[in-house]
Amino acid sequence: xxxxxxxxxxxxxxxxxxxxxxxxxxxxxxxxxxxxxxxxxxxxxxxxxxxxxxxxxxxxxxxxxxxxxxxxxxxxxxxxxxxxxxxxxxxxxxxxxxxxxxxxxxxxxxxxxxxxxxxxxxxxxxxxxxxxxxxxxxxxxxxxxxxxxxxxxxxxxxxxxxxxxxxxxxxxxxxxxxxxxxxxxxxxxxxxxxxxxxx
Numbered sequence: 001x002x003x004x005x006x007x008x009x010x011x012x013x014x015x016x017x018x019x020x021x022x023x024x025x026x027x028x029x030x031x032x033x034x035x036x037x038x039x040x041x042x043x044x045x046x047x048x049x050x051x052x053x054x055x056x057x058x059x060x061x062x063x064x065x066x067x068x069x070x071x072x073x074x075x076x077x078x079x080x081x082x083x084x085x086x087x088x089x090x091x092x093x094x095x096x097x098x099x100x101x102x103x104x105x106x107x108x109x110x111x112x113x114x115x116x117x118x119x120x121x122x123x124x125x126x127x128x129x130x131x132x133x134x135x136x137x138x139x140x141x142x143x144x145x146x147x148x149x150x151x152x153x154x155x156x157x158x159x160x161x162x163x164x165x166x167x168x169x170x171x172x173x174x175x176x177x178x179x180x181x182x183x184x185x186x187x188x189x190x191x192x193x194x195x196x197x198x199x
Contacts, residue, residue: 038180041121042195047084048105048117055113057096066165072096072109073170073187080199081181088116088196095172095185097192106185106194122193126186131169 052058063071072094081088088108093115096107104123108116140148168188175182183194 038177038182038195042180042197045084045119045121045195047086048119050100050117052107052114052117055115057098057107057109057114059098060096060112067167069167070094071167073172073185075108075172081183081196082199083116083118083194083196086116086118087199088118095187097185097187097190104192106192118194118196120192121195124191124193126189126191130186131171134171135169 075093075095077088077090077093079090091110094109096109097120098105098107104120106118106120107114108118169186170188171186173184173186175184177195179198181196181198183196185192185194
C-alpha cells in the first residue's frame with residue numbers, strides 16, 4: 001500500500017514538473033515590452049557644442065570620390081522632430097552618421113549643407129540577414145550577371161582611378177514611444193538610435 005502511494009506521489013511530481021516546464025517555455029515566446037526609460041535618456045542627451053564651418057561636412061568630398069553617388073539615405077519627415085532647442089521641420093534630409101569628439105552624431109543635410117546635428121544615444125550591430133529580410137532580391141538574369149561582372153571588372157581592375165565602392169545598404173525605422181519618437185538609422189553594419197520629442 002505504501003509502495004503504491006509513493007508511486008502515485010512520484011507520478012504527480014513528475015507530471016507537475018512537466019507542466020511547469022511547458023509553461024516556462026511558452027512564456028519565452030510572449031513578446032516583452034521595451035523597458036527603455038525615454039525620459040532619462042532624453043534628459044541625459046546633450047546638444048552639439050560645435051558647428052561645421054559654413055555647414056560643410058569635411059568628409060563629404062572624399063566620399064564622392066569613393067562612391068558614384070551619395071552613399072547616405074534620403075529621409076523624408078512629415079512631422080516636426082524636436083530635440084532640445086532644435087526643431088527639424090518636415091522635409092527631405094540626407095542622414096550622415098559621423099564620429100566627433102568621441103561621440104557619434106547624425107548629420108541632417110539639406111542640399112549638401114548640414115542643417116542639424118543630433119546625438120546618437122545607442123549604437124548597435126546590424127544582423128547579417130537584416131537587409132535580405134527587408135529587401136528580398138530576385139534571382140539575377142544571365143544578362144544582369146554579365147553586366148555586374150563587367151562593371152566589377154571595370155571598377156576594380158581597370159586602374160585605381162576608376163574604382164568605386166558599393167554604397168552601404170540603409171534603412172530607417174520609427175517607433176512610437178509615447179511623447180517621443182525613437183528613430184533607428186540602419187546604415188551598413190551599424191544601427192544608430194536617436195530620440196526626438198513629438199510636436
